[in-house]
Amino acid sequence: xxxxxxxxxxxxxxxxxxxxxxxxxxxxxxxxxxxxxxxxxxxxxxxxxxxxxxxxxxxxxxxxxxxxxxxxxxxxxxxxxxxxxxxxxxxxxxxxxxxxxxxxxxxxxxxxxxxxxxxxxxxxxxxxxxxxxxxxxxxxxxxxxxxxxxxxxxxxxxxxxxxxxxxxxxxxxxxxxxxxxxxxxxxxxxxxxxxxxxxxxxxxxxxxxxxxxxxxxxxxxxxxxxxxxxxxxxxxx
Amino acid sequence: xxxxxxxxxxxxxxxxxxxxxxxxxxxxxxxxxxxxxxxxxxxxxxxxxxxxxxxxxxxxxxxxxxxxxxxxxxxxxxxxxxxxxxxxxxxxxxxxxxxxxxxxxxxxxxxxxxxxxxxxxxxxxxxxxxxxxxxxxxxxxxxxxxxxxxxxxxxxxxxxxxxxxxxxxxxxxxxxxxxxxxxxxxxxxxxxxxxxx
Numbered sequence: 001x002x003x004x005x006x007x008x009x010x011x012x013x014x015x016x017x018x019x020x021x022x023x024x025x026x027x028x029x030x031x032x033x034x035x036x037x038x039x040x041x042x043x044x045x046x047x048x049x050x051x052x053x054x055x056x057x058x059x060x061x062x063x064x065x066x067x068x069x070x071x072x073x074x075x076x077x078x079x080x081x082x083x084x085x086x087x088x089x090x091x092x093x094x095x096x097x098x099x100x101x102x103x104x105x106x107x108x109x110x111x112x113x114x115x116x117x118x119x120x121x122x123x124x125x126x127x128x129x130x131x132x133x134x135x136x137x138x139x140x141x142x143x144x145x146x147x148x149x150x151x152x153x154x155x156x157x158x159x160x161x162x163x164x165x166x167x168x169x170x171x172x173x174x175x176x177x178x179x180x181x182x183x184x185x186x187x188x189x190x191x192x193x194x195x196x197x198x199x200x201x202x203x204x205x206x207x208x209x210x211x212x213x214x215x216x217x218x219x220x221x222x223x224x225x226x227x228x229x230x231x232x233x234x235x236x237x
Numbered sequence: 238x239x240x241x242x243x244x245x246x247x248x249x250x251x252x253x254x255x256x257x258x259x260x261x262x263x264x265x266x267x268x269x270x271x272x273x274x275x276x277x278x279x280x281x282x283x284x285x286x287x288x289x290x291x292x293x294x295x296x297x298x299x300x301x302x303x304x305x306x307x308x309x310x311x312x313x314x315x316x317x318x319x320x321x322x323x324x325x326x327x328x329x330x331x332x333x334x335x336x337x338x339x340x341x342x343x344x345x346x347x348x349x350x351x352x353x354x355x356x357x358x359x360x361x362x363x364x365x366x367x368x369x370x371x372x373x374x375x376x377x378x379x380x381x382x383x384x385x386x387x388x389x390x391x392x393x394x395x396x397x398x399x400x401x402x403x404x405x406x407x408x409x410x411x412x413x414x415x416x417x418x419x420x421x422x423x424x425x426x427x428x429x430x431x432x433x434x
Contacts, residue, residue, distance in 0.1 A: 018257070080425040093389060230389075
């Protein structure tokens, strides 16, 4: 019997039969892990198995390849705190859905875990989290091997006038360096550059550029979760 | 199993597919029905045949009834200007059991779900928006689950009904509930929704 114990953020929970649920949890040392929770659809368990909930989990399986089963102990409920806040709720759903779709299973990514927990906790205490969300998406891209290099122009080496991103390399391109290729490049909204700030509209616009690379990370033919589009719509209003 | 029990086995298999029943409980139920053939099996068969022939979805609200317009939608007494939005027919029936709401209902048929890719077009949200305009609705009461998907749906509906009063059911301590047995989320929601006493 293989068994491990960890802490983690619940990403998704879906019904499995009449009484059980299959959950997806992001943990610091075991990465994204899935397993069955017996009685996961009971009245007692359902409130705890909401996306964003912090759990202590024990995973057990007879063989490493098996789906395995979880026993869970709720640590902190995040959903209840932000349910009344339409923007934060959309944000939390985007974070959990993107993480669930993009991260490989059973591959430890402690940095992504730490950033995700920090972001989710931030959503409960302040309205100023959308910029942190954008930085989280950039961090996620980096962890997945699709990081953007926005430090200097890929063509001229200039550090000023960076207005585009190459869809191929993910590197910044200045107006001068873009030349006639400008229409084929992605926009580089200033809010994407380190140290810059912006309002929700700027962040929604920047999500267009990060979304292109997230789609690439998701692989051919896989759409990004609807929750991310909804967050972008909420921020754009 | 002998051939002459095939029909019974088929019935057990069908019953076992019902929610709340497994093969063992289905077997017990079928055995009970056979023993009470006159009092239960006959009337049950008749009732099921009738329901099969007449049950249909109300074209207005999505409730289950025996005509294209359910009794609630057809009743002029229920035209109070209040419209209660629920996820499923079972929620509508739960509200009716409580017998406190005197308006009409709208059954969405689910909630928005990022995981299962359920979007607004998969639910009866466009019909809801039309009803609010056409039936002079003054208040829309969102009686949706206190889950992430349920509340996401509630926010989405509220965004699409500008100019209409939109309220939602309170969340908090259930009647007869003791704080010691409540989960953190419910206590948090109850504290946030506290009112002057």
